[in-house]
Amino acid sequence: MSFRSLVLSLSLIFAASAPFAARSSAQAAPAAAGGASVHGTVVDPDEALIPGATVSIASANGKAQSTVSKSDGTYTFRGLAPGSYTVTAQAPGFGIYTSQPVTLAAGANVTSDVHMNLAAEAQTVNVTTDATQLSVDPENNASSTVISGDALNALSDDPDELQSELQALAGPSAGPNGGQIYIDGFT
Numbered sequence: 001m002s003f004r005s006l007v008l009s010l011s012l013i014f015a016a017s018a019p020f021a022a023r024s025s026a027q028a029a030p031a032a033a034g035g036a037s038v039h040g041t042v043v044d045p046d047e048a049l050i051p052g053a054t055v056s057i058a059s060a061n062g063k064a065q066s067t068v069s070k071s072d073g074t075y076t077f078r079g080l081a082p083g084s085y086t087v088t089a090q091a092p093g094f095g096i097y098t099s100q101p102v103t104l105a106a107g108a109n110v111t112s113d114v115h116m117n118l119a120a121e122a123q124t125v126n127v128t129t130d131a132t133q134l135s136v137d138p139e140n141n142a143s144s145t146v147i148s149g150d151a152l153n154a155l156s157d158d159p160d161e162l163q164s165e166l167q168a169l170a171g172p173s174a175g176p177n178g179g180q181i182y183i184d185g186f187t
Contacts (some may be wrong), residue, residue, distance in 0.1 A: 035179030
């Protein structure tokens with residue numbers, strides 16, 4: 001096949017496909033002209049991009065669509081009917097964003113950027129009181145030995161022997177002075 005016949009065949013192929021291409025774009029044009037689009041970028045308070053945010057657009061009659069912002073923080077909604085729409089967005093670590101109503105005309109191309117704020121973090125601390133109360137009653141002192149009645153009568157009347165007997169009852173204890181002996185609240 002010569003170069004001239006190859007060029008002629010390609011020209012025939014392109015000429016045959018041209019009406020199809022023109023017909024397809026002519027059919028797509030009315031749809032694009034009638035459908036509006038909304039697009040924008042999702043950013044944080046420092047204007048950093050937020051990829052993976054869930055962005056939704058809802059019409060006044062409640063019909064909604066959702067998408068996820070791309071790695072460059074952008075989102076797009078196409079083929080929207082004329083009317084009033086609200087854009088909402090949410091992402092982990094950020095508060096929910098809701099735009100003012102956006103009015104779309106047929107074929108409009110509207111930019112609606114989403115400026116998300118950081119979510120307020122709440123912490124709850126529960127403080128409870130301990131039901132155990134401190135008691136100074138000798139009956140509630142686990143480390144004391146209370147002597148009364150016949151056990152008290154069995155102790156010696158000699159003060160030096162009484163001190164030795166009471167220290168023996170108290171047992172060995174830590175500290176420089178050993179155990180302390182209280183009689184009726186006095187040492």
